[in-house]
Each structure stands twice: as C-alpha cells, then as structure tokens.
Amino acid sequence: MSANTSRLKRFGALLGQSLLFLVTSLSTLTVFFIFYFIARDAVPFFKLEGFREFFTSSSWYPTGHPAEFGARAIFFGTGIVTLGAVVVAVPLGVSAAVCLSDVLPFNVRQVVKPVIEILAAIPSVAYGFFALVVFAPLLQNKGGAVLAIGAWLILAPVLALLVVVVSDLTADRFSDLMRHKVRWILILLLGGAALAGMIALGRHLNSIEIISGANALNVAVILGIMALPTVVSVSEDALQATGRELREGSYALGATRAETILKTVIPASISGILAAVILGIMRAIGETMVVWMASGNAARIPEPWYNMLEPVRTLTATIAGDMGEADHVTGSARFHVLFAMALCLLAFSFIMNLVSEGIVRHSRKKLGK
Amino acid sequence: MKKAVMSAALMTAVAFTGVAEDKIVIDGSTTVGPIAKAFAEYFMAAHPGVNITVSESGSGNGAKSLINGVCDIADMSRPMKNSEFKAAIDNGIQPVAHAVALDGLPILVHPKNPVQELTIEQIRSIYTGVITNWKEVGGPDMEIVVITRDTNSGTYETFEGLVMNKQKITEKAEYVGSNGAVRQRVQSTPAAIGYAGLGFVDKTVKALRVNGIYPSAATVRTGEYPIARPLFMYTNGYPELGSAVYQFVTLYLSEDGQEIIDEIGFIPVTSY
Numbered sequence: 230m231s232a233n234t235s236r237l238k239r240f241g242a243l244l245g246q247s248l249l250f251l252v253t254s255l256s257t258l259t260v261f262f263i264f265y266f267i268a269r270d271a272v273p274f275f276k277l278e279g280f281r282e283f284f285t286s287s288s289w290y291p292t293g294h295p296a297e298f299g300a301r302a303i304f305f306g307t308g309i310v311t312l313g314a315v316v317v318a319v320p321l322g323v324s325a326a327v328c329l330s331d332v333l334p335f336n337v338r339q340v341v342k343p344v345i346e347i348l349a350a351i352p353s354v355a356y357g358f359f360a361l362v363v364f365a366p367l368l369q370n371k372g373g374a375v376l377a378i379g380a381w382l383i384l385a386p387v388l389a390l391l392v393v394v395v396s397d398l399t400a401d402r403f404s405d406l407m408r409h410k411v412r413w414i415l416i417l418l419l420g421g422a423a424l425a426g427m428i429a430l431g432r433h434l435n436s437i438e439i440i441s442g443a444n445a446l447n448v449a450v451i452l453g454i455m456a457l458p459t460v461v462s463v464s465e466d467a468l469q470a471t472g473r474e475l476r477e478g479s480y481a482l483g484a485t486r487a488e489t490i491l492k493t494v495i496p497a498s499i500s501g502i503l504a505a506v507i508l509g510i511m512r513a514i515g516e517t518m519v520v521w522m523a524s525g526n527a528a529r530i531p532e533p534w535y536n537m538l539e540p541v542r543t544l545t546a547t548i549a550g551d552m553g554e555a556d557h558v559t560g561s562a563r564f565h566v567l568f569a570m571a572l573c574l575l576a577f578s579f580i581m582n583l584v585s586e587g588i589v590r591h592s593r594k595k596l597g598k
Numbered sequence: 599m600k601k602a603v604m605s606a607a608l609m610t611a612v613a614f615t616g617v618a619e620d621k622i623v624i625d626g627s628t629t630v631g632p633i634a635k636a637f638a639e640y641f642m643a644a645h646p647g648v649n650i651t652v653s654e655s656g657s658g659n660g661a662k663s664l665i666n667g668v669c670d671i672a673d674m675s676r677p678m679k680n681s682e683f684k685a686a687i688d689n690g691i692q693p694v695a696h697a698v699a700l701d702g703l704p705i706l707v708h709p710k711n712p713v714q715e716l717t718i719e720q721i722r723s724i725y726t727g728v729i730t731n732w733k734e735v736g737g738p739d740m741e742i743v744v745i746t747r748d749t750n751s752g753t754y755e756t757f758e759g760l761v762m763n764k765q766k767i768t769e770k771a772e773y774v775g776s777n778g779a780v781r782q783r784v785q786s787t788p789a790a791i792g793y794a795g796l797g798f799v800d801k802t803v804k805a806l807r808v809n810g811i812y813p814s815a816a817t818v819r820t821g822e823y824p825i826a827r828p829l830f831m832y833t834n835g836y837p838e839l840g841s842a843v844y845q846f847v848t849l850y851l852s853e854d855g856q857e858i859i860d861e862i863g864f865i866p867v868t869s870y
Binding site for chain 1: 777
C-alpha cells in the first residue's frame with residue numbers, strides 16, 4: 230500500500246514536471262517555428278532572384294515589368310531612421326534615468342516614472358497619426374524654427390558641459406595663484422565662442438525650408454519618443470540595482486554627488502544601460518505603423534546620404550504595405566521578397582539580442598558577481 | 599425526454615443556420631468601402647434580420663478573401679486580374695462582377711497652388727520625375743512633392759494603368775496608405791501633387807483640369823475626363839435571385855441606391 234502511494238506520488242510529480250517543461254518549451258519552440266516558417270518562404274526568393282540585386286541595387290519596383298527587387302535603399306532607410314531614433318532616445322533616456330534614480334526625491338520619482346511609462350502604452354497608430362497630421366505640417370510650415378530649437382535643446386547642454394570641463398582641465402595645469410583667473414577667462418572665452426557658434430548654426434537651420442514633412446527626421450523623432458520609455462525604464466532599473474552600499478562607499482571617500490554618479494554609479498550599471506539602449510534600438514527598428522504613415526516611403530537613398538529631410542522607406546513599412554497585393558497568385562518573387570526582408574530583420578534582432586546577452590555576461594564577470 | 603432534447607438541438611441548429619444565412623461579409627477596396635458601408639447601413643435598416651460586416655483592406659486583399667471563400671462580396675476598384683480569376687476557378691469560386699458605380703481620379707494640389715490645368719503627358723512627366731519643379735508647368739518656383747498611393751491599392755493600379763503608360767513612378771515619390779492620407783498630405787503641403795477618388799475632393803484641396811476637362815460626374819460619365827474607372831463588387835457566381843446578397847448587389851440599380859452613391863461623391867451608373 231505504502232509502496233503504491235509513493236509510486237503514485239512520484240508519478241504525479243513527474244507529470245507536473247513534464248507538463249511545466251512542455252509549457253516552457255512551447256515558447257522556445259515558437260521562436261524556432263517563426264524562424265523556420267519565415268526562412269521557408271524567404272529561401273525561394275533567393276533561389277529565384279539571387280542575392281546580388283537584393284543587397285546591392287536600389288531600384289525597388291516590385292510591380293514593374295520586369296520587376297526589380299533592389300532593397301539597398303530600404304535597408305538604408307531602416308538604418309538611418311533607427312540611428313536617428315537612437316540619437317533622440319539615448320541621451321534623453323539615460324539622463325532622465327540618472328535624474329530619476331539619483332537626483333529627484335523619491336516621491337517625485339514615484340510619480341514621474343509611471344508617467345514616462347505611459348508613453349509605452351500609447352498605440353503606435355496614435356503616434357503615426359500625430360506624426361502625419363501634426364508634426365509633418367509643423368515641419369513644413371515652421372521647419373527651420375523647429376530644427377533650430379531642436380539643435381539648441383540638444384547641443385546647448387552638451388556644449389555648456391564641454392566648456393566647463395575643458396576650462397577646468399586646462400586651468401589645472403596652471404599654478405594655484407593663476408588657476409582661478411584662468412578658469413574664468415577660459416569659461417568666458419570658450420562659452421562666448423560656443424554661443425556664437427550656436428547662434429550661427431541656429432540662423433543657418435532657421436533658413437532651411439523643408440519641402441515635405443513626411444521624412445526621415447519626422448519618423449526618427451517620433452520613434453525616439455516611442456523608444457524613450459524602454460530606455461528610461463530599463464536603465465533606471467539598472468542604476469537602482471547598483472545598490473545603496475556602492476553610493477555610500479563613494480560618499481565616504483569624499484566624492485561629491487556628481488562624481489558618485491559619473492564615476493561610480495554609471496560605470497557599475499553600464500551593462501544594464503547598454504541593454505536598455507539595445508532594447509530601444511529593437512523597439513525603433515521593428516516599429517511599422519509610424520514609419521508606414523509618416524516616413525514618405527520613397528525607396529531611395531537621400532542625397533547626400535545624411536540628409537534626414539528626405540523621405541525614406543523602411544523594411545517594416547515595405548512588408549506591411551506590400552503584403553496585401555503580393556500573394557502567391559500575383560507573382561511569387563514579389564511575395565517571397567517580403568519574407569526575405571523579414572528574415573533579415575529577424576536575423577538582425579537575433580544578433581542584437583546575442584550581443585546584449587554577451588555584454589551583460591561580460592560585465593558581470595568583470596564585477597565579480 | 600430524449601426526443602425533447604433532440605428537437606431542441608434541431609431548433610437551435612435551424613436558428614443558427616438561419617442567422618448564418620443572413621450574414622453578408624464584405625471585404626476589399628478602400629475606395630468602394632464607403633459605398634458598401636452606406637449600402638449596408640441602408641440595407642440593415644430595411645432588413646433587420648440581416649447582418650453585414652464591411653472591411654476595407656484593399657482590392658487585392660478583397661480578391662484574395664473571395665478566392666479563399668472568407669467573404670461573400672469583394673469590393674474592388676479595378677477589374678480582377680487573369681491570375682486572380684485563375685486562382686478563383688482553381689478554388690471552385692466563380693467571380694462575377696457588378697459595376698456598382700463610376701469614379702474619377704482627380705489630380706489634387708494645394709488650394710494655394712496657382713496651377714489650374716495639366717495634360718496627361720505633364721502628369722506622367724511629373725510622376726516619372728522628368729518635371730521636378732512647379733515652374734516648369736506654369737506654377738511658382740517650388741520643388742514638386744510627388745505623392746502616390748501604395749502599390750497595394752486599386753487606386754494605384756488604376757492610376758498606373760490610365761496615366762503612367764508602363765513607365766516607372768519616380769523613386770522620389772512618397773507612398774501613402776489611403777485616399778484620406780493623400781488628401782491629408784496634399785492639404786498640408788503647398789508643393790504637393792496627389793490623386794484620390796472623386797469622393798475625396800473637398801474645399802481643402804484643389805482638383806486640376808486634365809486635358810482641359812474638370813473632373814465631375816458629368817465628364818466622367820461621358821468619358822471625357824480621362825482618368826476614370828468603374829467600381830466593382832464581385833460575388834461568387836451570380837447570387838441566387840431573391841437572396842440577401844442578390845438584393846444587396848442590385849441595390850445600386852434602385853433609386854435609393856443611386857442617391858446613396860451620389861451622396862458619398864461617386865457617380866451612379868443609373869440616372870433616374
């Protein structure tokens with residue numbers, strides 16, 4: 230009897246275990262299935278058309294006779310839009326995270342962080358609507374002013390910091406008597422030069438006229454805002470995770486708050502911040518609705534290539550926009566090329582994921598955790 | 599007891615099929631969508647037992663849905679292609695066209711643009727990227743912002759067929775996903791040119807004369823306006839006479855149907 234019960238118990242445990250194992254492996258299997266099914270529909274394209282045109286040509290005419298499938302400009306579009314989003318989201322996001330975790334009082338943080346996280350809850354089509362109906366006309370009508378204000382917002386704090394740091398470093402080389410005077414003279418001189426430069430730049434930007442508001446800049450800014458909550462939230466968690474002891478240790482050694490943040494807290498949580506940045510990149514690269522609505526969708530590398538004021542087309546928007554008509558029925562290369570694009574996107578995000586894993590593991594080893 | 603259960607089950611089944619029979623699923627073109635929606639509203643008010651759902655996913659998707667048997671009526675702003683017919687026949691579906699209305703594709707510019715008229719050749723040159731500045735066609739010195747519908751739409755295919763003459767649209771052209779978005783982009787961009795259905799012309803955008811003809815119901819019906827097309831609803835076979843689908847797809851022949859089509863800005867094929 231007792232042997233029977235224990236056998237029953239063991240059987241029950243085994244059943245529970247295998248059930249849980251099945252559920253866990255299901256999500257892993259899903260990933261493999263996604264890879265498999267996308268690859269299965271992508272391979273016929275490369276068999277039909279080869280690799281060369283897809284990666285090296287910029288002529289995207291999937292409905293032409295004969296059809297052309299040059300996706301170089303589309304890859305470029307995805308790249309530049311994502312890069313622009315990173316330029317917007319990372320400095321803003323990381324400084325906001327530092328501010329939330331180490332500068333603002335605790336009860337203010339309790340209010341501000343959820344508010345930032347609300348940004349993530351807004352549906353992307355609402356962002357797209359805003360980009361198309363509000364931001365694009367604004368760029369067209371007041372484009373120069375918007376650019377000038379944007380440049381001031383980003384460059385002014387950076388330059389101010391640079392001026393102070395450079396002046397400090399140079400002043401340190403002088404004797405104690407001179408140091409104070411030299412520092413102030415340098416700050417005034419460099420600050421004046423920076424201010425003059427900013428005003429000249431602002432004037433130049435102000436004179437630019439944007440012909441079409443549906444362009445790479447528009448989408449990059451909106452995607453940056455969309456990636457912001459991810460960057461803020463994850464890097465704030467990383468900063469918090471460094472713990473109280475580290476900060477107290479730093480203060481005990483006589484460091485100021487700025488020194489503690491810059492030299493102790495940020496280096497200790499750099500892996501988490503990098504992970505946040507990578508997650509932000511993934512958010513921006515995979516976004517579809519906003520780019521489809523507001524990037525202009527012209528499959529062409531802008532001239533010159535860094536001109537963000539021209540329309541671009543991204544991989545995601547192409548997949549979303551062309552899928553409806555591109556059935557097996559209407560020419561199979563046109564259908565399979567979209568899967569080839571999806572496979573490239575998937576491979577890229579997979580690599581990014583591996584890189585972020587690697588970074589986290591590497592820095593854990595370094596910290597001796 | 600057993601009998602009662604059986605008959606109850608039977609009654610439920612009958613009721614269920616009854617509901618299923620009076621359900622019409624419509625999918626397809628965003629251009630024909632407004633007609634289908636207005637018809638559906640009118641039809642459901644007149645026949646309370648009938649439930650109609652209308653989705654707008656583009657002509658190509660509409661054809662696909664009909665071929666796969668997931669919709670009863672496919673709205674299409676272009677005729678079905680040979681390849682689609684073939685796929686339909688292979689699936690045991692026999693597509694039958696009902697030309698419910700006519701539509702013109704007006705060429706739209708910003709109301710402040712002084713240009714009033716273009717020829718088909720000029721429009722083609724603008725869309726191929728040969729003409730890039732409004733001053734080349736008698737307008738101000740502004741670079742033209744070329745706006746086109748996505749390649750997924752029937753509107754695009756009609757434009758390509760009627761205007762482009764097998765030439766490629768410039769790679770500088772901006773692609774937008776709906777007729778409403780075309781109007782939105784044109785009304786907010788002084789240098790823009792675009793095209794959309796006749797129903798989308800309002801005070802916020804200006805329609806140009808093409809080859810000297812202003813797009814209107816009269817000029818489309820007489821065939822004078824060069825960029826015009828019929829709009830279709832496709833069914834699987836000719837619908838059984840008297841059925842809900844039959845009544846729905848022949849609504850355009852009635853006086854009320856004509857009024858509805860007129861009201862939402864398309865051109866009825868009948869003239870009572």
